[in-house]
Amino acid sequence: MPRHQMGGHVPAREVVAAATSAKARRIARADPPANPEAGEPPKRGPRVNPPTQTEYDALPVDKRMELFQARQQRPWQHFTAVGVFVGLLFTAGGLIYTASTWETGQEALRSTQQQQITDRYAKAVEQLGSTKVEVRIGGLYALARIAKDSPADATTIEDVVVAFILEHDYQPTREAPEPPKSGWQPGPDEAHAVRVLGMVINDPSHRRSLRSAQLAWVDWPGVDLTGCHLMGADxxxxxxxxxxxxxxxxxxxxxxxxxxxxxxLYDANLYDAYLGGATLTEADLRGADLRGTVLGAADLGDADLRDADLSRAHLRGAYLRDADLRGADLRGTELGDADLRGADLRRIQGKTEQQIRAVAKVDATTKF
Known part of the structure; x- marks a missing residue:
């Protein structure tokens, strides 16, 4: 009679052997492995069943303790995974809420900034109508600052400044339809206005003309017109x-x-300007753009024209005695009867010494 039927004790060794044999039989009944070369689909792996009570009792104490602890921790692992998932949901919701709040705040900020610009513009325009010259000048520079802060309003501000310039240039009357040839002085805010216009435009390709501005015979000695815009002005x-x-x-x-x-006139843009008969003695024209400029019979004695662009300029009969033209561009420049005695023509571009000698007045003091 077998020992287990007789109520005897079954050795652990035999129990482990039986469990191992049972596990081997379960694996043998599982599907065989797939054969990739034969094109067979992968087979499902063997299913591993939990150990029976007999197999569990046959394990050493430390292994049984590991299994016991694993069973105890499994529910908490599920709870932890659920907690992490819920935390991620809360985090995503918080981010969405934060983004929505930020966008709302940005819209409110833009609205506030636009209202501030509107208020500043209204105040600056009001200042232009003041009877005090310093208040009008302050209004002009306030407009320049608004144009910088709000480029979308620059064109409107440009129109306002141009209107101010035209209002403060020479105003003809029935008795004096043209400016007096003895000269006239505009108000101090007129000079600031043309400077502010240059600050507002701030674009070399801009073609806003002031041809209708009446500034002929204006008496502006020593005036500071740095960066001003006087395109087409009379x-x-x-x-x-x-x-x-x-x-x-x-x-x-x-x-x-x-x-x-x-x-x-350093770095000034005089493209296609008319300076016939003008007096430019000792003027600083370094780097100036004088392309196509009419300078016939102009006085440029001792003028500094280093690196100036005089291509296609008209200098027929111009007085350039002792002028400094080093590095100037003379391509296509008309120099008929120009007086270049004593002038420095070293490093000029576009003309040879022979070409200049053939049309202009030169002598031993002319430097080539």
């Missing part, structure tokens, strides 16, 4: 002696017989 016979016109936009401006003695 400045005939204007007195701009000692004026600062650094970086000024004078494209197509009418400066016939204007006086620009010792004026600073």
């Amino acid at each position: 400045l005939r016979a204007a007195n701009l002696s000692g004026a600062t016109l650094v970086g000024a936009d004078l494209r197509s401006a009418l400066l016939t017989r204007a006086t620009l003695y010792d004026a600073n």
Whole structure:
């Protein structure tokens, strides 16, 4: 009779052997492995059943303790996974709420900023109508600041400043339909207005013309017009002696017989301007754009024209004695009867010494 039927004790060794044999039989009944070379689909792996009570009792104490602890921890692992998932949901919801709140705040901020700009604009325009010149000047620079802070409003501000300039230029009357040839002085805010216009436009390709601005015979000695915008302006016979016109936009401006003695026109844009008969003695024209500029019979004695662009300029009969033209661009420049005695023509571009000698007045003091 077998020992288990007799109520005897079954050795652990035999129990483990029986469990191992049972496990082997279960694996043998499982599906065989797939054969990739034969094109067979992968087979499902064997199912591992939990150990029976007999197998569990036959395990060593430390293994049984590991299984016991694993069974105890399994429910808590599920709870932990659920907690992590719920935490992720709360985090995602918080991020969505934060993004929505941020966008709402940005819209409110933009609305507030726009209202502030509107209020600043209204106040600045009101200042332009003041009877006090300092208040009007303050209004002009306030508009320049608004144009910088709000580029979308720059065109509107440009129109306002142009209207201010036209209102404060020479106003013809029945008795004096044209400016007096003896000269006239505009208010101090007019100079600030053309400077502010240059600040508002701030674009070399901009073609806003001030052709209708009446500034002929204006008496502006020593005026600071740095960066001003006077494109197409009528400045005939204007007195701009000692004026600062650094970086000024004078494209197509009418400066016939204007006086620009010792004026600073460094890097100024005089493209297609008319300066016939103008006085530019000792003027600083370094790097100036003088392409296509009419300078016939102009006085440029001792003028500094280093690196100036004089291509296609008209200098017929111009007085350039002792002028410094080093590095100037003379491609296509008309120099018939120009006086270049004592002028420095070293490093010029676009013309040879022979070409210049053939048309202009030169002598031993002319430097090539």
